[in-house]
Amino acid sequence: xxxxIAANKAELLAIANAVASEKMIDKAIVVEALEEAIQxxxxxxxxxxxxxxxxxxxxxxxxxxxxxxxVVEEVEDYFKQVDLKQAEKLQKGAAVGDFIVDPLPPVDLxxxxxxxxxxxxxxxxxxxxxxxxYEEFKERAGEIITGVVKSVEFGHVVVDLGRAExxxxxxxxxxxxxxxxxxxxxxxxxxxxxxNRGPQILLxxxxxxxxxxxxxxxxxxxxxxxxxxKAAARDPGSRAKIGVISYDSSIDPVGACVGMKGxxxxxxxxxxxxxxxxxxxxxxxxxxxIVNALQPATVSRVVIDEEEGRIEVVVPDDQLSLAxxxxxxxxxxxxxxxxxxxxxxxxxxxSEKRQKEFVERSEMFQQELDVDETLAQLLVAEGFSxxxxxxxxxxxxxxxxxxFDEDLATELQSRAQEALERREExxxxxxxxxxxxxxxxxxxxxxxxxxxxxxxxxxxxxxDLADLATDELIQKAREPRRNExxxxxxxxxxxxxKAGILASFGLSEEQGNEIIMAxxxxxxxxxxxxxxxxxx
Numbered sequence: 100x101x102x103x104i105a106a107n108k109a110e111l112l113a114i115a116n117a118v119a120s121e122k123m124i125d126k127a128i129v130v131e132a133l134e135e136a137i138q139x140x141x142x143x144x145x146x147x148x149x150x151x152x153x154x155x156x157x158x159x160x161x162x163x164x165x166x167x168x169x170v171v172e173e174v175e176d177y178f179k180q181v182d183l184k185q186a187e188k189l190q191k192g193a194a195v196g197d198f199i200v201d202p203l204p205p206v207d208l209x210x211x212x213x214x215x216x217x218x219x220x221x222x223x224x225x226x227x228x229x230x231x232x233y234e235e236f237k238e239r240a241g242e243i244i245t246g247v248v249k250s251v252e253f254g255h256v257v258v259d260l261g262r263a264e265x266x267x268x269x270x271x272x273x274x275x276x277x278x279x280x281x282x283x284x285x286x287x288x289x290x291x292x293x294x295n296r297g298p299q300i301l302l303x304x305x306x307x308x309x310x311x312x313x314x315x316x317x318x319x320x321x322x323x324x325x326x327x328x329k330a331a332a333r334d335p336g337s338r339a340k341i342g343v344i345s346y347d348s349s350i351d352p353v354g355a356c357v358g359m360k361g362x363x364x365x366x367x368x369x370x371x372x373x374x375x376x377x378x379x380x381x382x383x384x385x386x387x388x389i390v391n392a393l394q395p396a397t398v399s400r401v402v403i404d405e406e407e408g409r410i411e412v413v414v415p416d417d418q419l420s421l422a423x424x425x426x427x428x429x430x431x432x433x434x435x436x437x438x439x440x441x442x443x444x445x446x447x448x449x450s451e452k453r454q455k456e457f458v459e460r461s462e463m464f465q466q467e468l469d470v471d472e473t474l475a476q477l478l479v480a481e482g483f484s485x486x487x488x489x490x491x492x493x494x495x496x497x498x499x500x501x502x503f504d505e506d507l508a509t510e511l512q513s514r515a516q517e518a519l520e521r522r523e524e525x526x527x528x529x530x531x532x533x534x535x536x537x538x539x540x541x542x543x544x545x546x547x548x549x550x551x552x553x554x555x556x557x558x559x560x561x562x563d564l565a566d567l568a569t570d571e572l573i574q575k576a577r578e579p580r581r582n583e584x585x586x587x588x589x590x591x592x593x594x595x596x597k598a599g600i601l602a603s604f605g606l607s608e609e610q611g612n613e614i615i616m617a618x619x620x621x622x623x624x625x626x627x628x629x630x631x632x633x634x635x
Contacts, residue, residue, distance in 0.1 A: 128227040131223065132222075137153040138153045145166070149179070150167045152166070166203055168181045170193050170194065170196060183195060186199055229297040229298060232263045233291060233297075236288065236300050237298075239288050239291075240290060241308065243286070243287055243312045243313070243316070246259050246286070248278050248280055248284060249264065249280065250280060258286065266299070266301060266302060267304060268301065270305070271303035271304060271305045272304055272305060272335075274336040274337075275372070276336065286304050288301075305336075307332060307333045310331055310333060310367065310374075311331050313366075315328075317366050317367055320355045325350060326346070326355055327344055330437070332435035333374070334431070334432060337374060337428065339374055339375070339376045339432070340376070340378075341377075341378055342381035342436055343378060343381055344381040352378075353379075357378060377394060385401075386401040386403060389439070392433035392436045393422050393429065393441075395421060396414055397414065400412075409441070410442070411442045411444065412444070413445070413449045456484075460475075460484050461478075463486075467486055467515070468486075468489070468515060469514065470514075481500050486518055490516045491512075492512075495508075497511055523547050530547055530550040533554030535558075536559060539553070542618060543614065544613060545614060552601060561621055564614070564615070564618040565615065565618040565619040565622065567600075569608060572599045572615065573599040573610070
């Protein structure tokens, strides 16, 4: 390296060109590293207090070395300042306040200086190489890449990608897949992170997008955009489902993905270590898509609860185990594929549930509206389920029920409104008995019934409510589906998924945010008051 720094101008350019070519980085970066190394060595020789600069001409190889000094009337720092008389010798017409150049002779570098310069160059080149790797691979996130297994460390697979290394973490590998040093593997570039030790390229063989990209390689119609994979779900190493749609009516999307004698899908299956793949026609109609997603099970009926974001699927008794799948796999993948929670139940269970709801609602109307059983059952049969619906619906809808008239509709609405007022008054009394401040009752969205629930949870003041996060207030607890009730992992996940205090009231995230911000408003008012006092 000593020879490198002391080299003649032709050799300096040759060194810069060779390093830039070998490391595939910009030659300007190598030249900058050389200049910085020479500057550091010169400071060690002439004094670290000097502001020394070096410039290597990339055309001729000429190296200039100088220090920058300030022209002053009286010199205080001899390293960085010169008086006017001395400045005239260096640059004619120099004036006080100017910064001028004081040329320096080249330095002969010793062994220690050369070693230090070598470290500077290597560090600069290493940093540039890492930045080049990051810029190259960050644009390729979402692509499939092929590499060679370099090592397996603590279950994580390190893959040589040519000019960089990637890592397939244990949770992104296909379960029970065995890889050895020297094996060629294909993986999805999931994420590229910039870190001090260089770009961290995270690879995956378990991500659903890996399967989608494999299909794009095997099915020309997908690559060309004629067929699209609208959704994908995987249980890596076991089973997967994809929803496909064709934008050409003459092409069957499922058949195109399967291929002649299953050749296309089998190529993907082999790459995914025998993972079984269900290819399902995608549909904009949620119910139709769910029926398709639960194949091979037969579905009798689909009931969609938009408010709760869940779907109830009714199947014949002999199809229950098939719909749920081994350890709940089929329904879990269908849920991931559709992005909706799915509850599976038999015809008998569905009938029992509807009957129970019918009886509960009928009894509620009997008690609250003071009507007989037949009239209450007629209301429920017509779709009424809450007092609010009876109290505030258009009277003509009630009068339209067979056997009802306008007078009866008016009377029922009056009784429903009175019942709601009684509920509100009872809740108000209970809320005050719990010690919940009246200030909370003035907040938007909150009802007296909600305030009672808050009071029972220990939320009694504006500050108590303001300290809550929106999730703590409104988040809904996920009910276990049939297939999850004996699943150890699912039970553990549910224990961490606690319901918000007001989860049962079905508030939206916007409403939750509105409540929390209104509760916090007095904080900002107090801060403004303090700021106003301090400014006086």
